Each structure stands twice: as C-alpha cells, then as structure tokens.
Amino acid sequence: METLIDVRGLTKAFVLHNRNEARIPVLDDVNLSVAAGECVALAGPSGAGKSTLLRCLYGNYLASAGAVCIRHEGAWVDLARAAPREILAVRLRSLGYVSQFLxxxxxxxxxxxxxxxxxxxxxxxxxxxxxxxxxxxxxxxxxxxxxxxxxxxxxxxxxxxxxxxxxxxxKPVLLLDEPTASLDVANAGRVADLIDEARRNGTAIVGIFHDTVIRDRLATRLHAVSTQPQEIPA
Amino acid sequence: MSPLLRVKGISKRYGEHIGCADVSFELHAGEVLAVVGESGSGKSTLLQLLSTRIASDTGSIEYQVTGRGLVDLAHLSEAEQRWLLRTDWGYVEQNPRDGLRMNVSAGANVGERLMAVGARHYGEIRNTATDWLQRVELDAARIDELPTGFSGGMQQRLQIARNLVTRPRLVFMDEPTAGLDVSVQARLLDLLRELVTDLGLAAVIVTHDLAVARLLAHRLLVMRQGRVVETGLTDQVLDDPQHPYTQLLVASVLQV
Structure with a gap:
C-alpha cells in the first residue's frame, strides 16, 4: 500500500525563554512511515512524547529538526517547512485530527x-x-x-x-488522541468499529490508545516513543 | 496565485516614537489574519496604514484591484482610494459609534454604502437593507429607528451589516468584540465566523484576545513595540509559541 506519512529524523525540544532558556528535549531522531490501511499505535509511558509526536504530525507543534511529510494530492508536503496556507490545504483535504477534547x-x-x-x-x-x-x-x-x-x-x-x-x-490520514478515553465499553466499541472501518477503507492512522483492549483491536503495529525509538512488532 | 494584499517593509514613526516598524506580509483571498499584541504594540497603527488612513514612511502596500492586478496604493488617486474604502473594503471600528452615522436610521446606514456603488432604486435598497439586518440578526421591524436606541452589541452588528452589504473582498476590523458583554461577544464571533466563511472574505483583525484570534484567524502576526516578533499558523503560534514575548503572552492567559 502507498505510504502516506513519512517522518525522518524528527527532533523536538521546547525552549522556555522566560524560564532561563530551559530546554526540554522530547523527541530525538524519530523515524516513522505509515501506509494506507495501517493503524500505528504510539506506545510509551506518560511524558514519553506521544502527544508531542501527534501534534508535530498535525503541524500545530513546530519540528526543531527533521521532516514531517504528509501525502497530499499526489505529492509530499513537509509540515516542518510548509507555509501556513499549505498546511491548511493539507488539513482541509488530506489530514484529520481528533483531539482529546472538543x-x-x-x-x-x-x-x-x-x-x-x-x-x-x-x-x-x-x-x-x-x-x-x-x-x-x-x-x-x-x-x-x-x-x-x-x-x-x-x-x-x-x-x-x-x-x-x-x-x-x-481524510486519507487520520490522527487520534485517546479517542475512547471518556467512553463506556459499548460506546468505545462503536467508535472502534468506525475507526477500523476507516482503516480497512485505506486510511492511514496514527493514534494514542491507553485502553489496551481497544489498542490491540485497532493497531496493526506499535511504535514505541522514547528517546531511543524502536519498532515493536504487534 | 498572486495575493490580494502584499505589504513590504512599511513603517510609521511619530517623532522619536515607533508606531510600526518594517512590517511585511501577504494576504490571499479568503484568508483571515489576526494581529495580536498588547496595547501600544502598534496593532492599530498597522491597521490604519493598511487601510490608507495614514501614510507609511517606508515600504509599499499593493492591492489586487479588480481588472488591474496588484497596484501600489500610493499610486492611486485620493478618489480611487476612497472608492476602495467605500466598496471593495470594509472597516469595522472598535466603537460602532465611529463607524455608523448615528443621526440616520439603521436602514439608511446600510443603504448608504449601496448607493455609493450606484444603487438608485429605493425599494431595492430597502429590501437589501432589510435582508442584511436579518443576516446580522437584527429585528427588521427596527429598520427606521436611529442606532442611538440600539444596544452596543446591536450597534456592532449594524456596523458589520453596513460594511458587508457591498460584498467587499477585504475587511479590516479593529477589536470588533472588545467592549461587549461576553454573551454578546460569543454571538458576534459566531456571526463573523459564518459571514467570513460564506462570503469568502479576506480580513485583517486586530485583537488583544487570543481566544478571538483562535476562533477566527487562519494566521497570526504577533506584534511588540511596533515590530512583528512572530508569525505563523494560528494553532501553531498559540500551541507552540517560539518567541519569548509570544510565550509570555500565551502563558499569561487565564484558563476557564
């Protein structure tokens, strides 16, 4: 299947200028490719940088280094370098995001x-x-x-x-931040059905799922997020 | 695609004081740009420069004039500048009393701009005015009343109708929701958001309220002491600010 997300050497650190220039490194040299029809679950303890990675993929966090490429209308757009109106065009047609809160x-x-x-x-x-x-x-x-x-x-x-x-x-690329966190089992199941249906129809999905039952059901692959990234087979 | 507005290195000094220094940006059709910063940061000076109310000391402002391409506004005659302001542009003042004519009726406030673009048929002007009063959720039965009898929120909506009735392509707004009650603000914001999307308006909105910027704008320009310190996609600037001043601004907002 066609690759829709391609992250190369993504590094993200936050510099707090009003706190003595404190530098908080979060992501270091992350590499991740996701193809159509795949659902990659980000794994790692709280604070490992899962949400930061997801936000870099959506473009509301700015990469410190590396490339965050999203397939958009037959071409690659690197969100780390794209102009705001290009990022908006990618989001409009190609990139969806479900945040934790409405x-x-x-x-x-x-x-x-x-x-x-x-x-x-x-x-x-x-x-x-x-x-x-x-x-x-x-x-x-x-x-x-x-x-x-x-x-x-x-x-x-x-x-x-x-x-x-x-x-x-x-949209062909979908980012999910804890989509079932506030749901009871029956409703979580219905949401999972819809997400899995989207994946079978060719959507490339990256998600954070703390509920391991939902995660095991939806993920085709896990991606460990830590300072030393590695792929864990599902 | 060439932009609707292209601003290159404009500045304004008031004696020793810098109003606005070396500001450059482009705005495309249908794009909403919010200019944020605290009082005295040069936001309002920038808006007045853009709308040719005051002249820039340096640089250039080019606008896509229908049928003529990008034209340097300094090369337009005063009559042509006035024509732009009356028809192709809108300017929504912070205080609606500055943007309305308080001694003529609500309907006349809206109809006046239509007449400026050549409408002459009384019945049609009145129908269009009625239609616009309804679009901004004002009671059409009050069309013959003076705006002095309207509440602040109603006056602001009337001012918006007056500005949008000629279907401008570019609208400048100076703190359009400041000074209104919170519930009235929400209604106005929702209305603005709808109108901007439906009409495909480009807009430059000056605001000190980051929540207003997040709701309405595609892009942000953060100003401090007359200079642009950061610019980018709205949610990127607000969620991951890079400049020390923007970080301070975002960190200072109280959460509810």
Whole structure:
C-alpha cells in the first residue's frame, strides 16, 4: 500500500525563554512511515512524547529538526517547512485530527459542528447535515441532542461529537488522541468499529490508545516513543 | 496565485516614537489574519496604514484591484482610494459609534454604502437593507429607528451589516468584540465566523484576545513595540509559541 506519512529524523525540544532558556528535549531522531490501511499505535509511558509526536504530525507543534511529510494530492508536503496556507490545504483535504477534547464554538449546533468539515469541502448544507446525522446515529448520540450546541454535553457525548467530526470527511490520514478515553465499553466499541472501518477503507492512522483492549483491536503495529525509538512488532 | 494584499517593509514613526516598524506580509483571498499584541504594540497603527488612513514612511502596500492586478496604493488617486474604502473594503471600528452615522436610521446606514456603488432604486435598497439586518440578526421591524436606541452589541452588528452589504473582498476590523458583554461577544464571533466563511472574505483583525484570534484567524502576526516578533499558523503560534514575548503572552492567559 502507498505510504502516506513519512517522518525522518524528527527532533523536538521546547525552549522556555522566560524560564532561563530551559530546554526540554522530547523527541530525538524519530523515524516513522505509515501506509494506507495501517493503524500505528504510539506506545510509551506518560511524558514519553506521544502527544508531542501527534501534534508535530498535525503541524500545530513546530519540528526543531527533521521532516514531517504528509501525502497530499499526489505529492509530499513537509509540515516542518510548509507555509501556513499549505498546511491548511493539507488539513482541509488530506489530514484529520481528533483531539482529546472538543473545542466548542458557542451557539453552533452539534449537527453543524459535525457537518463543518464537509461544508469546508464545498458540500452543500443539507447533504452535509444528512451525513452528519447518519454518523451521529451510528455513534448512538441521542437525536434530541443534535440541534443543541455540545457545550453542555457530558464528556462521553462530546467525545463522540468530536470523533464524528474527525471521521466525516474521510481524510486519507487520520490522527487520534485517546479517542475512547471518556467512553463506556459499548460506546468505545462503536467508535472502534468506525475507526477500523476507516482503516480497512485505506486510511492511514496514527493514534494514542491507553485502553489496551481497544489498542490491540485497532493497531496493526506499535511504535514505541522514547528517546531511543524502536519498532515493536504487534 | 498572486495575493490580494502584499505589504513590504512599511513603517510609521511619530517623532522619536515607533508606531510600526518594517512590517511585511501577504494576504490571499479568503484568508483571515489576526494581529495580536498588547496595547501600544502598534496593532492599530498597522491597521490604519493598511487601510490608507495614514501614510507609511517606508515600504509599499499593493492591492489586487479588480481588472488591474496588484497596484501600489500610493499610486492611486485620493478618489480611487476612497472608492476602495467605500466598496471593495470594509472597516469595522472598535466603537460602532465611529463607524455608523448615528443621526440616520439603521436602514439608511446600510443603504448608504449601496448607493455609493450606484444603487438608485429605493425599494431595492430597502429590501437589501432589510435582508442584511436579518443576516446580522437584527429585528427588521427596527429598520427606521436611529442606532442611538440600539444596544452596543446591536450597534456592532449594524456596523458589520453596513460594511458587508457591498460584498467587499477585504475587511479590516479593529477589536470588533472588545467592549461587549461576553454573551454578546460569543454571538458576534459566531456571526463573523459564518459571514467570513460564506462570503469568502479576506480580513485583517486586530485583537488583544487570543481566544478571538483562535476562533477566527487562519494566521497570526504577533506584534511588540511596533515590530512583528512572530508569525505563523494560528494553532501553531498559540500551541507552540517560539518567541519569548509570544510565550509570555500565551502563558499569561487565564484558563476557564
């Protein structure tokens, strides 16, 4: 299968200028390739840099050195060097991200929050809402919540809204930060079904899953994150 | 693709004091740029330079004039600059009283800009004004009232309608949500976000509120003492700030 993510020599350190220039090294020479149809689970203890790696892959953390290449419309874009508008174009069509927590926009209904990635691709409002409704129904989010803004929802409800938003546009590369952390077993299972379905349809996935049952079910491979990176066979 | 606006090395000094020094950037159609920084950082000076309200001491500002390509604004006549400001550009003032005409009705505030682009048919102007009052969630029944009777949030929405009715391609906004109650702010932000996306507007928004910048802007320009200290993708600058001043700014925001 085609490689969609190619990370070479990624190094990330945070320099805290207002704390005596303290330098916190997090990632050192990370190499990672992910092909279409693969789901790579990042493994390692808290503080090892799993979330930092995921954010470097999305481009909201700036690499200190190395290359973070994402396949976009038949070409490679290195997020460590790309201009902001190139990164936005990659995110629009090729790169999806499900963060741990939903960043709520005041007043926007759940249905529109989920439909937004399709609207951004130019899909007409009614069609986008229909697809959003189908996805929310599959995630068993009660229908009376669809027309409310998700600000007051429970953690598990917000997380399902966030996942629906991340999956709806079927972007070829998907980054998942603890997608089932606030869910009960039944709901976690439904989310896992959708993620696995996306992978079988050719999505390249990198995720952090603390729930080992979910991780073993979804991951085709583990990638250990530490200062001495190594691949562990699944 | 060439940019809508190209700014090269513009500066403004007020005697010994630096208003704004050596600022350069490009803005493309449909892009929203937020200029952030504290009071006195030169944000508002920059906005006034960009909108040709004051002249730059150095550098150039080029704008994509329809049918003419990138044109140096300094080479436009005053009449042409005024034409741009009235039609192709919008300018939303922090205080709506500075951007509205307080002694004419809400409908006339919106209709006036339409007449500037040549609309003459009274019924059509009124219909368009009604339509825009509704788009900014104002009660169309109040079309004949003076804006003096409106709340601050309503006046700000009226000012936005007045600016957007001519379908400008570029809008400058100076702290559009400052001075409003938080609940009113949320409504205005949501409205702005929707309008910017629907109309494909390019915008330069000056704000000291990083949450406003995160919600509305694609890119950020961080200013301090008249200079740009950091620039980049909005979430990258806010999540992983590189410059000491940006780190301080981001670290100083209270979490709720």
């Amino acid at each position: 960043r709520v926009i005041p007043r926007v209904s759940t249905l529109d929050v989920v439909a937004e990635p399709l609207r951004e691709l130019g899909i007409e409002a009614a069609a986008a809402r229909t697809r959003a409704a189908n996805l929310l129904a599959r995630l068993h989010l009660p229908e009376y919540l669809w027309h409310l803004p998700p600000a007051t929802f429970s953690g598990g409800e917000q997380q399902r809204v966030n996942i629906a938003r991340g999956l709806i546009a079927k």
